[in-house]
Amino acid sequence: MRLTEKGIAAALKHHGYKLTPQRRVVIGAITASPDHLTPADIYRKVHKEHPNIGLTTIYRTLEILASLELICELHAGGSGRSYTIGAPEHHHHIICSSCGAVVDFSSYDISPLEAKLSRETGFEIEGHLLEFTGRCRRCRQNA
Amino acid sequence: MRLTEKGIAAALKHHGYKLTPQRRVVIGAITASPDHLTPADIYRKVHKEHPNIGLTTIYRTLEILASLELICELHAGGSGRSYTIGAPEHHHHIICSSCGAVVDFSSYDISPLEAKLSRETGFEIEGHLLEFTGRCRRCRQNA
């Protein structure tokens, strides 16, 4: 049930955002790639065909798409966000420290832990970040 | 079994690092505070007594201490690292989105999940990041 380019565009309009050529281009780039892309990645991918699009606009478009949960935002370790076409179910990531590949996993429900923490610490939990780093099979074999 | 100022200094020397006044000052600041401090926090704390210490040196010292696992490095969500005197046991963090307070918790063992993921994805897991965000009791009451 992967979101399509059209579907994302429709959702944008539905939420009152204008459907500009620049936004179409960003949506196109992100639906076309299975990878997690940084704003700069998208800028590069798109710049040949559409030299008139600004990096700022890419940031802004990604921010909107993420806020509508149409794409999935990833804060890998230190610096740099990246985005990928949103899988509707909540999931987490494993990131290869060698090649940067990102693998999703969803086979884990964190809510019991949340409830326990909330009880023990008095926090009202709003969100969480669960990420693993490691070396993917391929990188391990090449070494 | 909290590390002492002397203990950290000794460990530094043991690993071949010189024990400079600047490093003593950074170690002193970090052992004196129960909080997670950013490099800039430490710079401010220290600057009255030691106006001659550079922020660069604080960054460098913290990097060394973290690499020796004498202090604990925290990448909170988006931008900005912070450090605290290293608790020897592995633990995770809950961060208040309103006031920035950080609370540790260690009542959770993530290794079964690691083993499962390793089996399912072929990754050799090297590390992980588990962080919760929420609103602490105090901030919740003030609102």
Next chain:
DNA sequence: TCTCTAAATGAAAATGATTATCATTTATAT
């Protein structure tokens, strides 16, 4: 204690990602 040298320091500039500004353009409701 004196000397020597690799290691450490810090001022300053560079970097890199992200955000703010603001004059100009444009998507769309009417």
Next chain:
DNA sequence: ATATAAATGATAATCATTTTCATTTAGAGA
């Protein structure tokens, strides 16, 4: 077709971190 609020993009600003490099210094050895 028009009006207008929203969107764009060039540019500059931020902010954390890193690099550079000339100068200082901790600590090993004479």
